[in-house]
Structures are given as structure tokens and as C-alpha cells.
Amino acid sequence: MSELQAVRGMHDVLPEELPYWRRLEEVFYVVSSRFGYEEIRTPIVEYAQLYVRSVGEASDIVHKEMYTFADRSGDQLALRPELTAGVVRALVQHGLLQRRSVWRLWYYGPAFRYERPQKGRYRQFHQYGAECFGSPYPESDVDVLLLAITILQQLGITGYEVQLNTLGSTEVRQRYRQALRDYFSSVRLHLSPDSQQRLERNPLRILDSKHPDDQPWIEQAPVVWDFLDAESRSHFEYVHAAIAEVGGTVVLNPRLVRGLDYYTHTVFEFVSPRLGAQNAFGGGGRYDKLVESFGGPSLPAVGFAFGVERLLLLMERPPQEAMVQIYVATTGAVQAAQQVVRLLRGAGYSAVADLQRRSLKTQLRDADRLGATLAVIVGDSEWQRGSVLLRHLRESAQWECALPDLLPHVRQALSR
């Protein structure tokens, strides 16, 4: 451990990476707004109990991945492992549900899970997500899915697959769960140790196992689709048809169950083969009982989250724009050069000058590397007669220009 090293699994975002983050953030904002979703921001720290109740005590997130600590008053707090719970908490706390019957919300920010770092998996990571509260109908499922798909489109992310499934209504989910428990109990001794554990706590999760021992049994396990009632089935079919219509690869996967306990009906995951073991870069579903479990009213809801670091691995990386437009170089008239820089900045251009009193040659090289289009060379003799040299770095043209004429010349030179 060293004080000069970031905490394990937590990363700096250096200046060269930042333009891509900003691009993502821009797309999040623009597309969410277009869909009528409003941004909400909640604290990074919540009472630990919030996640025990929402995400589920038996989930891995709560029992082995959460950063928890006691504050000075002894309250048990947690760094948020996901953002949905906090959003729901805020909704109930502020009585927003009394003011409006539908809320379309989006969020963006860091979350924390104590896991072994891997490609696309970090201990501090970022999520963008959107939630639609107040509608039990499948068009709201489609609304959030379309929002997600539009964001991916805008980012130029292709070659992914939407995996779709339903867990049915609460009653269906209960019946299916029981059927799975019965089935897997009958083959219990053939299952991997992990899955034997899951049999007690959460038999649905066995379906997610990648363990080779489990595969043959998972393949023969009861399929949720056989348990659906008419309403659950039509809900599922509506969502499937609507997503299939907008194009993109939709794959129905009856074994997709997802890690959080609160889902009912629709569940989905965005997966890409380009990500390695962490092939999912987004996921979500419907959670009609979650708000209620917080002591709120019975309120249907559907939402999803993207892993921002994983989107960054997938998105297009167009070459970055130049950092500055104009570089002011000088052979010794440092103060004069500073004056010219202020003039240019005042006119709205991005302009810098050398801060190390380096040679003119080096300054021009610097200008070139910064991607500047123009260089203003403040030479002693020209400055004496009230002018400077304006050099177009792309065209290698250069001319002398009286100081009062500089701004018009700059404007003209930049526009071609």
C-alpha cells in the first residue's frame, strides 16, 4: 500500500480520456431530455439498511460486496452499490408521488462494490440509469428500453444484443421459484457447491451459473414461460414485439434472471461479445413491488442502468478536437505576448502562450502539437512598429498584421 497510489479498483480519469466521458454525459442528457426524463441526484452515502431491504439480503451485493461503515454516531452507512434504491427513497421521502402520478427520471454517478477488479469491473464505477414510475403497462417498459437503445445509437455502439425475459407477476414468480426449488432439490447432489447454496436462498440464480457441473441440469430445468398467466404473457409479448420492431438483435432467454431480488415481469440485459467475461454493459427490468417495500404506495416501475466504463470500452472514439485555436509565440517580448493572449481570449478564442520562456522553434513545435490553427508571433521588431506576425499553421502562410487589425484577420484566417 502506498499513499501515492489510488485505492485498488478506483481510477483517475486523465485529461486525454475526459473528452469521451463528456461525450457520454452529453448524450445522456440530450437523449433523456428528448424522452421527457428529468435528472435526479441523490447522495453517494445511504443507510446500509436501505440496500438490505431493496437489493435483497441474500444478494451478493449486500452480503459480500457493499462498502459499509459506521459514522461517528454509530449509524451503519453504505457507499451506494447501485442508484435505484436511493432514487426510490428520495421519491418516497419527498412525497413526490403525491404530486404526480408518473415520474420519468434519470441519474448518473459513481457507485461502489467491493469486488475483485477485472476488465470493465471496478470498485468505483459509474452508472447511468433511467426509471419510469407509475405505469404497470408494457408501453412504459418499451419507453425505457427505447431510451436505452437510442443512447447506444447516438454513441455509435453496435454489435450488441438485447437479451429479454420475463419473470411474470409476483404470483407467477412465486410459483416458478417453488417449481425450480423442487426440481433442483431432486438433483441437488449433482450441482456445484455454489448452486447448492443458492437452492436455499435464491433458486432462480442457479440459472445464471456458468459452472460446467450445473449446465446439464439447468438445460432441463422448468422454463418460466410455461408458468405465465395470460396477463404476464401478453405483457411480455407486447414488449418483445415492440423492441423487435425497432430493429437490433433481441434474443429471448428464458434463463435470464438478473441479480437483484426486486424484479418482476420484464427483465433484460445488454450484452456485447467485445467485453470479455463482463459481457453485460447494461440491464434492468420491472420492479412493481419495490416502492411498496419502502413504505410507499403500491407503485409500478421499470428501469435500467448502463455501466459507464463498459460503454467507454464500446463507444466510437473519434479523434479529439484541438485543445487550442491560437498559440502566441514570442522571441522575448513576454509581456507583449501576454497582452495579445488576453486580447484573443477576450474575443472568445482559446489561446495560450509558452510559460517556460523556451525558444521560438520550440514554441512553434508546441503550437503544432497542441493542434493550434494559428500562431501569433510577437517579434521584437514588429512589436516596435505596433504589429505582430500571424502564421497559419495548416497553410504555412504568414503575414504581418497591425495590432488593431489582428482580430479581423484572425477571424478570417480561422474561417477557411
Place this chain on the structure above:
RNA sequence: GCGGGCGUAGCUCAGCCCGGUGAGAGCACCAGGUUGUGGCCCUGGGGGUCGUGGGUUCAAAUCCCAUCGCCCGCCCCA
């Protein structure tokens, strides 16, 4: 939490197996070649706790142990 690979200059890496011969290359950075002009080229220069700690040895980047970190897989998820 489990299994495997790797840590040498800012970056990518050679050297390690067979311990000793001034710790190296390319890129990047700085200066000069061009007494005031970038992109190409040439010359020179600065920069390294050889991840860290301990051990073996006359001698360790090189062998051994521990530890930290990164990567890959499992688990799990975004």
C-alpha cells in the same frame, strides 16, 4: 473469496532461464544544427527506489520467501 499470468525510464518493452562485464532500446521530453519560425531529418542531453520488504551469496534486475499492484478467468454484476 478461489485459480493463473505479469510488475525494469512518462509509455511500449529487451535484459532474468545460465547471478558478476558502466541498467539498455524505441517513442515522448529538453537543447543544438537554422544569430527570430512548427510538422521531416541529424547530433547531444535530462530522466530509473529494476513494484516493495526480507533472505541466499564475496556479488542479486537476475535465485528464494513474503507483500502490494495490474491483467485474465471463476464467483458476481454495470
